[in-house]
Amino acid sequence: xxxxxxxxxxxxxxxxxxxxxxxxxxxxxxxxxxxxxxxxxxxxxxxxxxxxxxxxxxxxxxxxxxxxxxxxxxxxxxxxxxxxxxxxxxxxxxxxxxxx
Amino acid sequence: xxxxxxxxxxxxxxxxxxxxxxxxxxxxxxxxxxxxxxxxxxxxxxxxxxxxxxxxxxxxxxxxxxxxxxxxxxxxxxxxxxxxxxxxxxxxxxxxxxxxxxxxxxxxxxxxxxxxxxxxxxxxxxxxxxxxxxxxxxxxxxxxxxxxxxxxxxxxxxxxxxxxxxxxxxxxxxxxxxxxxxxxxxxxxxxxxxxxxxxxxxxxxxxxxxxxxxxxxxxxxxxxxxxxxxxxxxxxxxxxxxxxxxxxxxxxxxxxxxxxxxxxxxxxxxxxxxxxxxxxxxxxxxxxxxxxxxxxxxxxxxxxxxxxxxxxxxxxxxxxxxxxxxxxxxxxxxxxxxxxxxxxxxxxxxxxxxxxxxxxxxxxxxxxxxxxxxxxxxxxxxxxxxx
Ligand code: SF4
Ligand code: SF4
Numbered sequence: 001x002x003x004x005x006x007x008x009x010x011x012x013x014x015x016x017x018x019x020x021x022x023x024x025x026x027x028x029x030x031x032x033x034x035x036x037x038x039x040x041x042x043x044x045x046x047x048x049x050x051x052x053x054x055x056x057x058x059x060x061x062x063x064x065x066x067x068x069x070x071x072x073x074x075x076x077x078x079x080x081x082x083x084x085x086x087x088x089x090x091x092x093x094x095x096x097x098x099x100x
Numbered sequence: 101x102x103x104x105x106x107x108x109x110x111x112x113x114x115x116x117x118x119x120x121x122x123x124x125x126x127x128x129x130x131x132x133x134x135x136x137x138x139x140x141x142x143x144x145x146x147x148x149x150x151x152x153x154x155x156x157x158x159x160x161x162x163x164x165x166x167x168x169x170x171x172x173x174x175x176x177x178x179x180x181x182x183x184x185x186x187x188x189x190x191x192x193x194x195x196x197x198x199x200x201x202x203x204x205x206x207x208x209x210x211x212x213x214x215x216x217x218x219x220x221x222x223x224x225x226x227x228x229x230x231x232x233x234x235x236x237x238x239x240x241x242x243x244x245x246x247x248x249x250x251x252x253x254x255x256x257x258x259x260x261x262x263x264x265x266x267x268x269x270x271x272x273x274x275x276x277x278x279x280x281x282x283x284x285x286x287x288x289x290x291x292x293x294x295x296x297x298x299x300x301x302x303x304x305x306x307x308x309x310x311x312x313x314x315x316x317x318x319x320x321x322x323x324x325x326x327x328x329x330x331x332x333x334x335x336x337x338x339x340x341x342x343x344x345x346x347x348x349x350x351x352x353x354x355x356x357x358x359x360x361x362x363x364x365x366x367x368x369x370x371x372x373x374x375x376x377x378x379x380x381x382x383x384x385x386x387x388x389x390x391x392x393x394x395x396x397x398x399x400x401x402x403x404x405x406x407x408x409x410x411x412x413x414x415x416x417x418x419x420x421x422x423x424x425x426x427x428x429x430x431x432x433x434x435x436x437x438x439x440x441x442x443x444x445x446x447x448x449x450x451x452x453x454x455x456x457x458x459x460x461x462x463x464x465x466x467x468x469x470x471x472x473x474x475x476x477x478x479x480x481x482x483x484x485x486x487x
Contacts, residue, residue: 010326010327010329012326012329012330013330024259024287025220025221025258025259025287027196029194031166031168033118033165033166034118034166038168040168040169040196040220041196041221041259042198042220042221042223042259042261042287042288043169043171043198043221043223043261044169045120045168045169045196094330095329095330097330097333
């Protein structure tokens with residue numbers, strides 16, 4: 001059993017096109033001492049970069065990936081089309097269980 | 101590799117970052133008697149448990165220093181009638197508050213009142229997935245109540261971590277445990293390998309699983325992890341005795357973690373109180389700021405200037421910080437030694453001997469339960485064991 005990589009069955013469904021919300025027990029708050037936004041969840045903390053915080057703060061239980069990307073594009077018109085970046089960040093956030 | 105020609109030792113002067121975690125051990129009182137409990141064996145002889153006002157001040161001061169995650173633990177924290185008061189303050193201060201409980205002392209009404217107080221999350225620990233075994237390990241009838249309480253925790257709207265403490269006698273039930281976690285709709289599962297400190301160290305011969313058991317368990321854990329990805333996070337860590345590298349204990353001494361015991365002693369980790377040659381500060385005599393930034397105890401093993409060989413010249417020292425200071429002390433008598441779990445340690449054979457000793461220990465050997473009577477009786481015995 002120790003040779004090679006074992007593939008296990010999974011029911012994991014990747015990022016969807018519907019409304020996104022922060023996963024249960026997750027919240028974002030600004031921390032004076034750390035000087036940044038942090039994501040808090042059971043027994044864990046992640047310090048967020050400015051762009052990560054910006055995107056995650058748009059996750060409100062209503063907006064979809066498309067809505068959030070559109071919002072970011074509106075906020076930063078000089079940065080070109082951010083849709084692909086936003087999507088790939090949200091995919092990571094989803095795989096880590098931060099958003100659902 | 102030099103930067104601006106500075107002697108390399110300047111890089112060893114640690115920058116003191118704020119603590120991220122405050123673990124408040126609110127009381128050592130506990131209705132259970134788990135033989136793997138990591139509380140100190142001599143807890144019965146410790147000082148007086150601190151009152152509400154003092155704890156409130158600790159919460160405020162640590163938060164001001166930057167602490168974000170608050171662990172409310174023990175003993176059994178539900179024993180404290182002022183728990184809701186402490187949680188209310190924690191909420192006001194902006195902590196993410198985690199209650200770490202056996203579920204004993206909980207009922208549906210209390211779960212709801214903790215929710216109202218703003219508690220963020222509850223971790224319920226189980227001794228086994230099987231009622232009789234659970235109660236045997238716990239030293240009391242607890243299983244049915246725990247299951248009910250796990251349901252009450254979810255019903256009150258909390259995210260829930262289920263924690264199963266794993267050892268030789270229950271490791272073969274891993275599948276059942278994970279099925280129970282699914283049934284109870286746990287959000288996270290911690291498959292917490294027993295760590296050999298305190299009571300667990302006293303009982304190590306009876307608790308340490310075999311390598312075969314561990315490998316089998318790993319396969320089960322991996323299977324469930326893949327299957328439940330995105331639904332339920334499962335953490336499983338192999339007992340470090342079976343690893344070639346030590347754990348990066350506490351993410352480094354005095355780096356993120358501040359523990360306060362029921363009598364106000366401030367510690368960099370659960371087991372540090374046993375270390376000789378230390379005077380651990382007390383929150384009733386010093387401010388949290390002094391304790392964290394200037395106390396000798398919190399600075400002693402910060403950075404890497406204190407390291408001895410083979411750690412001192414090892415390229416991995418920033419990764420694992422030389423392992424666990426308490427484990428180093430327990431095995432070698434020297435808290436500054438390389439954690440002997442590391443296969444670069446000249447004393448690795450001591451860990452292998454502990455594994456062999458556990459292997460030949462049969463289930464007839466009595467388990468020592470964690471209770472005040474045994475605490476008085478075994479305080480001296482543990483001191484001998486760690487020489
Ligand atoms: S490990 Fe068991 S005995 Fe120790 S505090 Fe937790 S529930 Fe109580
Ligand atoms: S020698 Fe020390 S620093 Fe290097 S891997 Fe082992 S414990 Fe870690």
